[in-house]
Structures are given as C-alpha cells and as structure tokens.
Amino acid sequence: MAKDKTTFVCSECGGTSPKWLGKCPSCGAWNTLIEQVAGSNAPANNRFGTQFSPLAGVSELATLSEIEATDIARTPTGIDELDRVLGGGIVSGGVTLIGGDPGIGKSTLLLQAVDALQRAGQNALYVTGEESGAQVALRSRRLGLDHSQVQVLAEIQLEKIIATLDATRPAIAVIDSIQTVYSDQLTSAPGSVAQVRECAAHLTRFAKTSGTAVVLVGHVTKEGALAGPRVLEHMVDTVLYFEGDTHSSFRLVRAIKNRFGAVNEIGVFAMTERGLKGVANPSAIFLSQHAEPVPGSVVLVTLEGTRPMLVEIQALVDDGGPSPRRLSVGLDRDRLAMLLAVLHRHAGVACMDQDVFVNAVGGVRISEPAADLAVMLAITSSLRGKPLPKGFIAFGEVGLAGEVRPAPRGQERLREAAKLGFSIAVVPKANAPRKGSKEIEGLTIHPVERLEEAMDV
Ligand code: TYD
Numbered sequence: 001m002a003k004d005k006t007t008f009v010c011s012e013c014g015g016t017s018p019k020w021l022g023k024c025p026s027c028g029a030w031n032t033l034i035e036q037v038a039g040s041n042a043p044a045n046n047r048f049g050t051q052f053s054p055l056a057g058v059s060e061l062a063t064l065s066e067i068e069a070t071d072i073a074r075t076p077t078g079i080d081e082l083d084r085v086l087g088g089g090i091v092s093g094g095v096t097l098i099g100g101d102p103g104i105g106k107s108t109l110l111l112q113a114v115d116a117l118q119r120a121g122q123n124a125l126y127v128t129g130e131e132s133g134a135q136v137a138l139r140s141r142r143l144g145l146d147h148s149q150v151q152v153l154a155e156i157q158l159e160k161i162i163a164t165l166d167a168t169r170p171a172i173a174v175i176d177s178i179q180t181v182y183s184d185q186l187t188s189a190p191g192s193v194a195q196v197r198e199c200a201a202h203l204t205r206f207a208k209t210s211g212t213a214v215v216l217v218g219h220v221t222k223e224g225a226l227a228g229p230r231v232l233e234h235m236v237d238t239v240l241y242f243e244g245d246t247h248s249s250f251r252l253v254r255a256i257k258n259r260f261g262a263v264n265e266i267g268v269f270a271m272t273e274r275g276l277k278g279v280a281n282p283s284a285i286f287l288s289q290h291a292e293p294v295p296g297s298v299v300l301v302t303l304e305g306t307r308p309m310l311v312e313i314q315a316l317v318d319d320g321g322p323s324p325r326r327l328s329v330g331l332d333r334d335r336l337a338m339l340l341a342v343l344h345r346h347a348g349v350a351c352m353d354q355d356v357f358v359n360a361v362g363g364v365r366i367s368e369p370a371a372d373l374a375v376m377l378a379i380t381s382s383l384r385g386k387p388l389p390k391g392f393i394a395f396g397e398v399g400l401a402g403e404v405r406p407a408p409r410g411q412e413r414l415r416e417a418a419k420l421g422f423s424i425a426v427v428p429k430a431n432a433p434r435k436g437s438k439e440i441e442g443l444t445i446h447p448v449e450r451l452e453e454a455m456d457v
Pocket residue numbers: 100101102103104105106107108109139142143271272273274275276
C-alpha cells in the first residue's frame with residue numbers, strides 16, 4: 001500500500017509542520033508535535049477530528065421518546081468477577097481498555113475470558129503482539145485450557161489485523177497489546193502517542209461498524225498513566241485497570257469508566273498456578289495477621305463498588321530530619337498532608353518534625369474520604385506508640401474544621417465488620433444505628449461527631 005503523507009500537528013495550538021520538531025513553530029510549546037496522516041487537519045487533540053468523519057454522515061433526528069430504549073445485549077464472559085466490573089458482560093461493538101503494570105495478569109485474564117466465551121459458542125480472536133503463538137499456546141496449556149478453540153493471530157501491523165478481523169468477524173477480539181501495534185501510515189515508532197491513538201481509533205471504528213467487541217490491552221508507564229497519555233481513555237467505552245501488588249497474589253480489577261455499567265465497581269482475583277481465580281467474598285483479604293494489636297495499625301471498612309471490604313491502614317511516624325517526609329502508598333498524598341494539618345489543629349497531634357509513612361495493605365488503592373478517620377487514628381497510634389484495642393475498626397470522613405462526616409452505607413460496613421469478628425467501632429454519629437433500631441451483634445459502637453472525640457475513644 002502506498003504510504004499517505006503525514007504531517008506533525010501541535011496538540012496545543014493545532015499548528016502543523018512537515019517534520020518533527022521539539023518546539024512547535026506556531027506557538028512555541030515543547031514536545032507537542034504529534035504525527036498524523038495528512039489530510040486530517042483537525043487539531044491533534046481533537047478526538048472528533050476528521051479521522052472519524054467517515055462515521056459521521058448526516059443522521060436523521062428523533063426525539064428521545066421516539067427512540068426505542070432497548071437494553072444493551074451483553075454476553076457474560078463466564079468469569080463472575082470480570083462480569084461484575086464490566087457491568088454484566090461484554091457488549092457487542094463495545095471497546096474496552098484494560099490497563100495495568102506489566103506482569104500483573106492482563107494477558108492471563110483475557111486468555112481465560114476469551115476461552116470461556118469461545119466455549120460458550122462465541123467466536124473469539126486473540127491478537128498477540130508481545131508473545132508468539134507458541135507462547136500463548138503454552139500459557140493456555142498452563143491455564144488448563146486444553147483443546148481451546150480460540151483463534152490466535154501473532155501480528156502487529158494494524159492494516160493486517162483489521163483485514164483479518166474483517167474477514168473473520170469474531171464476536172470478540174483481544175489486542176494484546178495496543179502499544180505493539182503500528183500502522184503503516186505513520187512513521188512514528190510503535191507505542192508512540194501517534195501510533196497508539198491512530199491504531200486505537202481504527203480498531204474502535206472497526207468495532208462500531210462490525211459489532212465485534214474489541215478489548216485493548218494497554219501497559220501503564222511508570223507515572224501511572226496508560227501510555228499514550230490517557231489518549232485512549234476517552235475513545236473507548238470501558239476502561240478497566242488492574243491494581244495490586246505483584247508480590248501478593250491478589251489482584252483488583254477496577255472500572256474507571258464504563259458506558260455500560262457502574263464505575264468504581266471492582267473485581268477481585270487471586271493469581272494461582274492455574275491462572276486468575278475470582279474471589280467471591282473478598283472482604284477480609286487485605287488484613288495482615290497480627291497476633292496482638294501493634295501501634296500504627298487500624299482496620300478501615302471501605303466500600304469498593306457495592307461490597308464492603310476491610311483494609312488495614314498502617315502508619316509509621318518517626319523522627320525526621322530538617323525536611324520531614326510524607327509518603328503514602330495506596331492513599332492520596334495531598335489528602336495525607338491535609339489530614340496531618342487537621343490532626344494538628346483540632347486534636348493537638350503534632351507531626352511537623354516527623355517523617356510520616358502511610359500504607360494501605362495489599363496494594364489496594366483507596367480513594368474514598370471515608371478512610372480519613374482510620375488514617376488519622378493510625379498516625380496518632382504510631383506517634384504515641386500505643387496500639388488500638390483488639391478488634392478495632394474505624395471509618396468516616398474528616399473535614400477541615402475537625403468534624404466527622406458520615407460515610408455512605410454505614411450500616412452495611414458495620415455489619416460486614418461484625419461478621420468478621422470485629423468488636424469495637426469508631427464511626428461518624430450519623431452512621432451509628434439509631435436508638436431503638438436493631439443493634440449490630442457483637443459490635444460496640446462509639447459514634448463521634450468531632451475528631452477530638454475519636455481521639456478520646
Ligand atoms: P501476564 O498475564 O503475562 O501479565 P501481563 O499480560 O499483565 O503483562 O501475567 C504474568 C504473571 O502471572 C507472571 O508473573 C506469571 C504469573 N502467572 C501465574 O502465577 N499463574 C499462571 O497460571 C499464569 C499464566 C501466570
């Protein structure tokens with residue numbers, strides 16, 4: 001195929017240049033020129049650029065009430081935890097992006113999923129650009145997927161992949177990974193922003209026109225962004241993200257965006273010698289086992305998607321040098337700085353000259369503010385060298401004025417903690433069971449309205 005001409009378009013101002021330059025000749029911004037096929041003269045950062053115009057056409061108008069609201073047809077993958085994050089299953093014509101660190105289990109999970117779909121009578125195609133067909137076959141044997149009928153294509157050239165997809169029209173196609181795919185139209189290297197975006201756009205267009213569900217695997221760069229600086233996130237329908245510590249066997253799959261279901265739903269898996277196994281009841285897997293309570297450790301009841309989970313929060317406060325450090329793993333660092341200020345101002349707990357380290361056990365990432373109270377109690381406990389009582393849990397958001405705000409679905413959290421044998425809870429007043437309503441068996445609840453009260457308990 002004859003190569004089309006390409007130009008370099010500035011993602012800031014839309015200015016063009018016939019060759020790559022470090023600095024945009026139009027606006028002077030650095031490192032903003034991105035290669036594009038010539039003729040698509042839309043600004044590089046415009047996702048509705050002309051590369052999609054063949055899809056646009058003039059459409060008929062209809063009022064909302066005239067449009068028949070049919071449910072989206074989903075095909076369950078047969079892997080319950082994956083279906084949970086997908087909102088019920090794979091949607092035909094839908095595009096899903098699965099991101100995560102290398103080696104976390106993306107290929108493993110997808111191979112298991114396409115095999116299950118193939119067994120359920122869906123035609124599945126696995127395009128591998130990272131491994132040879134033999135390696136994928138070896139992996140499938142290892143996963144116990146003998147006699148798998150999944151078709152494998154070891155190819156990295158976009159045009160060939162699309163041609164094959166077009167000829168075979170599978171129900172689901174996995175592209176592992178999008179960073180290895182390159183288009184002949186561009187001279188940029190595979191994995192560059194231009195290539196990743198161009199290839200993903202073509203594959204998305206193919207999915208929408210053919211009805212094939214396309215799953216793109218994306219590696220994550222060190223900075224935590226899906227490579228191709230998040231350019232893929234808005235193009236696709238669903239973004240799933242693998243979390244977890246590669247050293248522990250547990251993996252979380254979180255939906256960050258889902259046009260067909262709820263976001264922030266998570267699926268929990270355990271990595272075994274025979275692949276990823278769903279963990280149906282994950283509430284207690286992120287607790288570390290201490291025979292006796294230790295200072296700096298507090299169990300938080302967090303709500304991930306629809307399920308409450310107990311996660312141990314650990315804090316270590318230690319004498320710091322002239323510029324003490326604040327480090328957090330699994331929690332937001334800015335939030336930590338804010339909590340330390342509130343702790344000082346409203347509870348008189350000063351950590352100004354101390355190093356503060358906070359960690360959520362098991363590599364879980366906690367984003368909800370209901371973790372505040374547990375984090376502050378863990379810090380105070382470490383600073384004072386005093387452990388919290390055995391069987392202690394806490395949750396609640398803490399405001400800048402030192403007030404403790406309720407967390408959503410408090411009763412559910414408390415019941416889960418009681419079920420796992422926890423006996424003492426410090427919770428926001430609004431989350432405590434109301435007088436006269438049924439008590440939660442085995443749990444002594446201390447409702448608090450202010451941070452100071454929590455510290456007293
Ligand atoms: P993989 O799916 O190749 O990761 P990714 O595609 O996200 O880069 O996962 C590879 C890791 O999983 C590797 O370290 C070995 C481990 N693993 C198991 O523990 N059990 C298994 O059955 C398989 C297939 C892999």
